[in-house]
Amino acid sequence: MIRQQVLLTEQMRTYAGFAGLLIAWELLARFAFGQLYILSPPTAIVMRIIEDLPLYSRALSATVSEALLGFILGNLAAIVLAVLVVTLPPIERLAQAIALVVFCLPLVATGPILRVIYGPGWGPQITLAALSVYYTTFVPLVVGLRAVPPSWLDLIASYGRGRLTAMTVVRARASLPYLIASLKIAAPAAFLGAIVGEFTGADRGIGVLSIQAMRSLDVDGTWALATIASAVAIIGYAVVGWAGQLLSIGAPPSLLVSPASKAPKVLWKKLFMAVAAPTLSCVVILLLWKISMDGLDLSRFFAKRPGDVWAYLVAGSQAAAHRSELFAALRETMGTTVLGYFAGLGLGAVLAAIFCMLPAVEKIASPVAIALRSIPIVATAPLLVLALGRGQLGMLGIVAIMIFFPTLVSCLHGLRQTPGQVIDYFDSFRAPPLTQLFLARVPAMLPSLFAAARMAVPMAVLAATVAEWLATGTGIGNLMALTNSTSNYNMLWSCVTILTLVSVAGYALVAMLERRVLSHFAPEQVI
Amino acid sequence: MTDKRIDQTPVSEIGPPKVEAWAVNKVFGYGDSSVQAVSDVELTLEPGTTTALVGPSGCGKSTLLRMVAGLETPTSGAIRIGGEEPHVVARKGRLSVAFQDPSLLPWRTAASNVALARRLAGLPKDPEKVQHLLSLVGLDGFENKRPAELSGGMRQRCAIARCLATDARLLLLDEPFGAVDEMTRRRLNLELPRVWEGQGTTTLLVTHSVTEAVLLSDRVIVMSHRPARVSADIAIDIERPRRASHLTSPKFLALVTQINTALGIIDEPEDDASRLEARA
Incomplete structure (x- = not known):
């Protein structure tokens, strides 16, 4: 009973916090910034959303579909890559390097390039959504797949079973908390990727409407769209979290720590790791770049x-x-x-x-x-x-x-x-x-x-x-x-x-x- | 799961194996930072006997056991189990290891943790056997509990049941009661050997506890600190089954004293003890 009451008051405090924030926002917008074309009061935002609901819901369904597809593809890629890295340790450095480079691609410029490659349609948005989720899933998942007590692996080995069994029996299940935690982050990130894709020249979606609203100094519209985007992102985050709770998967101890790899002890190996490995990674990435462009037979003019x-x-x-x-x-x-x-x-x-x-x-x-x-x-x-x-x-x-x-x-x-x-x-x-x-x-x-x-x-x-x-x-x-x-x-x-x-x-x-x-x-x- | 086991002879038809180790050395690390964990160990475990390895912490006794289990390979020397290499025997599912940490998978129930051993060993499912083993170790009614819902002693017993689930004729017990409180440990010491004594197994037990070593084994091997060498080899001729009353018998106490002396815990055997030893 007491525990319930405590929970209740905590919840009420949170709601009170949100309510306070909203009221302060409304007052500020109405009386302090009213003439500055900056802040819209919450009531005006809600009115706008209701007014333009058909338009917004069409745009939203496009953006959400792109984000969802990107979410699935990006996370699948991350899972496959993480499983590969953990089962085949020699490819790890290379895979990490490629993963990092792809993560570091400036999405804003990747968008237009993808646009000319794909032509009109959803391709760039989906790709960008996938690109913006896969690294934040890949890194924690590698950590999670590795964060297994050594005695569990000994148990597998003592029956003469190898890496594959260790992966299916122990690692896959043990890494689930890490996967769920990263999928939670991935849900809003996929939405973000899709919107950035739309910024760079799509024909519909929330991103397109946002840019139009901003360019025409439509303050209420900009706020309404940002509110919708935020709400969808928060809902995505919550849905994944709720799914995790439903499966009673707890939280991992620490997320996004760098995946530890054993430092080599022998001198020549150290030298190899310091010099040769990054060079090799660079060469492979450049080759991948060239081969993918050549392989898809893309015009040298834009690719x-x-x-x-x-x-x-x-x-x-x-x-x-x-x-x-x-x-x-x-x-x-x-x-x-x-x-x-x-x-x-x-x-x-x-x-x-x-x-x-x-x-x-x-x-x-x-x-x-x-x-x-x-x-x-x-x-x-x-x-x-x-x-x-x-x-x-x-x-x-x-x-x-x-x-x-x-x-x-x-x-x-x-x-x-x-x-x-x-x-x-x-x-x-x-x-x-x-x-x-x-x-x-x-x-x-x-x-x-x-x-x-x-x-x-x-x-x-x-x-x-x-x-x-x-x-x-x-x-x-x-x-x-x-x-x-x-x-x-x-x-x-x-x-x-x-x-x-x-x-x-x-x-x-x-x-x-x-x-x-x-x-x-x-x-x-x-x- | 497809089974690619080399040998399909039912495990129950195979007797307990003989374990032999010749000039086994194990070195960890390279160059200046290398550590000699095990040095020139010669060892023969007769079929069907229980042998305890005792020695100070970090003396390499666990490393020796892990080499027998095929979890580590000797730097030099050789280990054979019934004439075969450890990893070959492991692949056939014919040895079973109980680790210091019960290492139960937290998302599996007690019963499915025990059943997992049969799956890993490539044996057909056998729910009745799993149930039988769980009641043998006193976990009746806890089959569907997860490890987090079991006490430390229960988890340890569940791990022992898992260790027995494959009918392996070689049991390798690495401090299996190390994480259990003294009272529970004593009870498990007396109860659990009965579970496997009837089956005819060769058993290797690594332990810190001299009393436990004497209580469970036919032979106690004392190892010296780094590098681990065999420094004493003491036969335990106390009749089986062992009971709590043995703990206070003069013969038992004399053996404990003898081993403690070999370990250097007691400097000189005291008069009483040496007289007891002489009588034994």
């Missing part, structure tokens, strides 16, 4: 090969001019992106720490944060452009907000991982809350913070390029938009290549820092 990009940026007579144009745009983008990246990370971590110090606030804010985390921020970019303006500030805001929510949720999860005994120990000294925070909780939070920081690198690039593409008219995002409309596919492919390289390098940099820091604070996470 550029590695050689074309090399000629355009390095070998050709105009290469220097092309390079300086591209890198000038890149510099412009990177300044704001890096700033937004750190702002989002810092804000997420600090707010998580504050929530941790004020449990009463956390109870209200945490569910709100989890709900907002599943909003595809990029899908609401048109809204943020309206709110923050078309300048660098708007772009900074989009990047920061995009990274802020996942970081906040991840850090809150990490802070909760502090072992109870450690807290008891600090309590036994009546240690002040701040001491406890810095000595006990923050170290426990670090693995989650770094996991978020790593995954945030490509997200930051995506957010920045979307903002530039849609609004600011600066940087490499704008350059890609321009080259797309002028059919300068050499430049477009070069931008994609360079941006992918930048993302991979950023990711590797964070991963390196992660190893350094975690080998000190959480050695069990680094193998």
Whole structure:
């Protein structure tokens, strides 16, 4: 009874939190920002949705279908790849490298390229939806398939059974919590991918309507569409979570930690891993790129090969001019992106720490944060452009907000991982809350913070390029938009290549820092 | 599941095997960081006997057992089970290992964890046998409980039942009662051997507990600390079945003292003990 009452009041607090938020929003919109074409009051948004329901529901059904197909395809690919990597360890590094490069492709530019390859239709949206889910499923799934007590594998081996049996009898079931947790993240991500695909030239869908609403300064419409997108994303997240609960699959201990692979002990193997493996991965990726373009017999006019990009940026007579144009745009983008990246990370971590110090606030804010985390921020970019303006500030805001929510949720999860005994120990000294925070909780939070920081690198690039593409008219995002409309596919492919390289390098940099820091604070996470 | 087992002779028609180890060495790691876990071990387990390996923690006794189970391969030397290599015997489902951690799959019920052993060994399903084994280890009425709903001792007994489900004639028990409290452990020590004694099995038991070693075995092998070598080989001639009353018999106590001395836990046998030993 008492337990039920406690649950009830907790729920009521959450509802009260949401209600308070809505009322504040309504008042702000009505009285403070009413004339600024920024904020629509919730009542106006609801009215708009009801008014345009037939239009919105047609668009929504298109976007949801694309997202659903992409969700299925992307996750299937991730599952197949993860199972392969775990059963055939030698291919792991290569598979990881390819997976990472595909994850780092700037979706904004991939969209138009896919558009010319596929022609009109749903192809690009579905592909982008698949691309935006598969990495966040692949990485945790590899961790989950591996996170099996060695004695279970010994049991299999003691009956003379091999990897295949270990996979079917033990690993597949043991990794289910990881799979469900990543599918939860994948549901909104697929929706986001589909919308980004629509931004770059589809004929219908929520993304198309959003851009139209933004361009015509239709504030209520933009808000209505962002609300619909957010609601669908949250519903997707909740449906997968509910399915997991129905199957009584618990939560995994920690998500998105880097899949540990055994570091080699012999010197020549170390050297091989440091030099040869990345080189091999590069060669294979370039080959895959060339072979897939050649194999599909795509026109060299829009489907550029590695050689074309090399000629355009390095070998050709105009290469220097092309390079300086591209890198000038890149510099412009990177300044704001890096700033937004750190702002989002810092804000997420600090707010998580504050929530941790004020449990009463956390109870209200945490569910709100989890709900907002599943909003595809990029899908609401048109809204943020309206709110923050078309300048660098708007772009900074989009990047920061995009990274802020996942970081906040991840850090809150990490802070909760502090072992109870450690807290008891600090309590036994009546240690002040701040001491406890810095000595006990923050170290426990670090693995989650770094996991978020790593995954945030490509997200930051995506957010920045979307903002530039849609609004600011600066940087490499704008350059890609321009080259797309002028059919300068050499430049477009070069931008994609360079941006992918930048993302991979950023990711590797964070991963390196992660190893350094975690080998000190959480050695069990680094193998 | 298709069965590609090499040998289809029913396991029940095969007697307990003889286990032989010749000059077995095991080195972990490379170069400077290498560790010699097992050094020049010569060992013969006679068919149908129970042998206990005791020794200080980290002395390599578990490594030796894992090599017999085919889970590790010796760096040099050889191990044969009834003349065959361990991994071959394992593939035929003719050896059974009980691990220190009961290693039950948490999503399977007690009964389906036991049944899993038969599936892994490529044997046909046999629900009656599973039921029989579960009641033998005192888990009647818990067949459909998952490991999380069982106590530590129950989980351990379930693991023993699983170990017996394939009628393997070679049981390799790696600290099977290590994670159980002292009282439960003593009870399991007395109850469980009856379950497998009747079947005619060769058993190798790794344990920290000298009392447990004496209580369960026909022979106790004492191993020295790193690298693991055989430092004493003591026959236990106490009649079976062993009972709680044996625990306080002079012969039992003398053997315990002898083993403790070999382990270096007791410096010199005290007068009483050595007299008891002489009488034994």
